[in-house]
Amino acid sequence: MLSTSPLAYAAEDVTLQTIKVRADRPSSIDSVVLVENTQAQxxxxxxxxxHVSGVQSSAFGPNAGAPVIRSLSGSRVQILEDGQSILGMNALSGDINIPFDPLFARSVSVNKxxxxxxxxxxxxxxxxxxxxxxxxRKMESKEKDLELVLRKGFNDADAQGLRMNFNDGTHFSTNLQMSFQKIGHYDIPGNSKAGVCNSQLFPSSGGVNSFLADSCQKEAKIQQVYNKASQPFIDQFMKENPDWADGDFSFYTNQPTSVWQRKTYVNPPNPAYVPGTPKTVQNKINKDVTPDYHGTLGNSHASNSHFAVGSTYFFDRGYVAVSLDTKNSDYGVPGFSMENKSFGANHDEGLPVGVVISxxxxxxxxxxxxxxxxxESAQLRVSRLNNTSGERLGAAKANDYRFDTSQAELLLAHRRxxxxxxxxxxxxxxxxxxGSGPQLYLPDTRTASSALFVKESLDAGWATFDAGFRHEKVEHDIRQSGFKTSRNAKNAKLEDRSFSLNSYNxxxxxxxxxxxxxxxxxxxxERAPDVNELYASNRHYSIMTQEExxxxxxxxxxxxxxLTGLFANRGFQLSATGYVMKYENYLYLGHSGLQTANRLPLKYWKQTDTTVKGFEIDASQLIQLGGYGKLNLSAFADLVKNKADNPDKLxxxxxxxxxPNMPTNRYGANVLWENKGWKAKLSSTWYDKQKYLGKSVxxxxxxxxxxMVNFQVSRALQVPNSPFAGIDVFISGTNLLDEDARPHNSPLKYIAPLPGRGFQIGLSARL
Structure with missing residues (x-):
């Protein structure tokens, strides 16, 4: 068990790491963290x-959050549902959420x-x-199972759901799921914009921190203004002939008399004169492009719905299952406007950004x-995924991108x-x-990939060895459309690309x-560049960049x-992992040093060698309390650094x-108590101030x-003489300290904190 079960504790909804030995994961070394869906919020x-060590959320507002594994996300972290990829626009644009049912998803397996x-x-x-x-994937133990879920949120979402299974106990099993979540807005403990948006907008070294100003969605500039108190006399001639003046400075002079057209004018004293003051002073303009909300996170509404049905037919040597799943989301991107308007524009006309996903x-x-x-076995998976993700500027469509993805996979496991x-x-x-709409930054493309892979494991008793190899072919084909590149584009004419990739472990x-x-x-x-890295052009407002x-x-x-070290003794378990990832041709968006229309920074996809390294430590102690149940105490710490190797001068x-936006190091602790139907969890995670800072000039x-301090208390009840087999009631709370929490890895950290203190009460009833 020591050699095959690395542990990851200190997560509210993390059980002991589970090694999944299936047809698609035969190796005990190829382990995953199994996160059970027990967290209400x-x-x-x-x-x-x-709350898994090494994993954070991208936190593009409270309604969009993707897993960030050891500082990597997007096209570098494969997101799957039931073994089939659901990567879509969510991999290319941070404000697009991953469609996900928070009520009825059983669990999530994470391979770090x-x-x-x-x-x-x-x-x-x-x-x-x-x-x-x-x-x-196996016949259910009960012939019928119906679960009803009701949740009421206080600064958290309301939710309702129904899950039903009915089967004949022999051949057929069918599952039905429906769920809905909705919230009007989130409350926050203070202002939506961080204090540094005012205190550090104008550095002591001079000038304006333009990166901070744009991130805070501020209009910031410095004007040199004539100081009317700098000169002792008022020019009498200019006072009498104001049309001759070129500005305020024309009306003041250092001389008690002036001669104009052979006529001498006596200049009266300047009553505002202050000796020794400079002729010009700085006028620092600090104006919000988007509102700075207080107590409420503007444009933070969300509405999600999910309907799905799946049916399995079992026979002597296996099963066949089919499913239909539809998810819809409509939510706001808080504190954020696509119109990062130019200086002097009417910012009251700025429209909030919304996202619609189907x-x-x-x-x-x-x-x-x-x-x-x-x-030993053969497994086939086939799926068709139709995802449309669109951004809205107010009520108007900015863009819609439709991803139509077909997948097929065959796995053949040989006999031992x-x-x-x-x-x-x-x-x-x-x-x-x-794509469709006026704000397009990607051309219409078709991407096809084909792969052959093999994985083998050798169990020698005292040790286990494994190896794997994959050969993959990826082709990107440009399709005819009305898409046009910008005048700043690196690509003169868009061309098809293909890549041959080899990976092994x-x-x-x-x-x-x-x-x-x-x-x-x-x-x-190896990873092939994705379509945004190859072909993007024009304004990509959700990342506030002119992306090329x-x-x-x-x-x-x-x-x-x-390398992972493991220790276990009398209920105490410890896991420590250190890693180094050496990247050749690491892809990143590099700043050109210029800005385009609406003050968007002009950035190009570039490559450089990069090293990602860090560590993760997880510890847990299980304590049996006899008649008082059991107690699990756990803690974790993690740190990651993503640094370029020998970067050039530019x-x-x-x-x-x-x-920028690298995850910070964290330290967490968790207490879980269980006894006779009672469960109580209390967790605390400290996010440190980031020391490894990026630049955008x-x-x-x-x-x-x-x-962040969270808790959840639940109680399983048996109600005599009722149609319910059991009722679970719970109350949970998040951000109990009501902290102004701004994850460093969030692109919206300066304008949208995490929600303040929130609670949820609810019940689930089984029939």
Missing amino acids: NRTLGGMLE SSDSVRFGGNAIGGSVDVDSGLIS QDKYALEATLRDPVAYM AGPLSGLLGLSHQSRDIT LGASAKLGQLFGAKVRYASS GNQDLKAERARNTE RAHNDGAYL SEEVPLDGYT
Whole structure:
């Protein structure tokens, strides 16, 4: 157990890490953190996972949050549901949330290591797989199961849901899910804009911190204004002939008399004169482009709905399951306006940004045991995903992007040959992107990828070894559309690109006596640039950038080394992991040093060698209290640094060694008590002030650290003489200290803090 079960505690909704030994994960070294869905306040997928060491949420406001694994996210972290990718616009634009059902998703598996052998280049930084609960992979224990969920939020969302399973106990099992979440707005403890938006807008060294001004959505500039108190006399001639004046300075003089056209004028004293004052003074203009709300987070409304049905047919040697899933979201992006208007514009005309998401997914999953000689199982997954994600400027459409994705994967697990087990996999994916609206920054494209991979594991008893290899072909084809690149574009004419990728990994785990264990893992992974990195052009308002792609970019390569030490004794468990990821051709948005219309910084996709390194420590102590139940005390700490290797002068000057919005280091503690139907959880996580700062010409301004304290208490009840098999009631609270919490890795940290103190009460009833 020591050699195969690294631990991750101190998370409110994290159970012991679980090793999933399935057809698609045969190796004990290829471990994942299994996060059970027991937390009531899960708003986003990133929020559900942010208490796992090494994982934070992108926190693009309270309504959009993606997992950030060891500083990596977007196209580097593969997001899956029931083993099939659901990456879409959410990978390319931070304000687009990942469609996610917070009520009925069973659990989420997180692989914090490179998972490119299993899931391709988009898993170069890890993978996240949501178990939707929609597919029965074994016959349910009860013939009928109906669950009703009601939740009332106080500075949190209201939610209602229904989940039902009915089966014949032999061949058929069908699941039905419906859920709804809604909130009008979130309250915050102070102002929506951070204090540094005023105190550090004008550095002591002079000038304006333009990066901070744009991030705070401020109009900031310095005017040199004539000081009327600097000269002792008023020019009498100019007083009598004001049309001759070129400005205020023309009306004042140092001379008691003046001669104009051979006539002498006696200049009266200047009553405002202050000896020794300078002729000009600075007038610092500090004006909000978007409102600075107090107590309320403006434009933070959200509404989500989910309907799904899945049915499984079981037979002697396996099962076949089909499912239909539709999710819809409509929410505001708080404190943020696409119209980062030019100086002097009427900012009262700025319109709030809204996001509308509609997603339909059709899936088939089948497993056959003993399909042919020497084969233990065959598994087939096929899906079709239609996702439309759009941004709204007020009521008007800014853009809509439709992602139509078809996927198929076949996994063949061979029979165990002594200590050797493994699988062969084939996968294919095609994705069509179609855009519409006046604010387009991506062309219409088709992306196809095909892959062959193999994974093998050797169990030697005292140690386990594994290896895997994947070959993948990725092709991006430009489709005809009305998309036009900007005059600043790097690409003169958009062209098709193709990439041939090879990834492999090696690993070993061993028991070191009765108390200790160790794991070592090495992976070499490749990722093809995505469509935004290759072809983006024009204003991308959700990242407040004039984004320009470069179709000559090369594939990224990461070489990852990871070492884990394990210790367990009498209920105490400790896991410590250190890692180094060496990237060649790491892709990033580099600042050109210029701004375009509406003061948007002009940035180009570039590449440089980069090193990502850090550590994670998790500890837990289980205490049995006899008749008083059991107590689990846990703690964690993590730190990550993402730093360019030998940056050139332009990178060092404009972007710095570290990229902006990197996750900060954290320290957390958690107490979980369980006894006779009672559960109580109390957690505290301290987010430190960021020390590793990036630049956008001006240096990034760090914000103060903060502590998030949450709790949840639940009680399972049995009601005699009622139709309910059981009722669970709960109360939960978040941000109990009502902190002004601004995650450093959030692009909106200067204008939108996390919600203030909030509570939720609710119940779930089973029939």
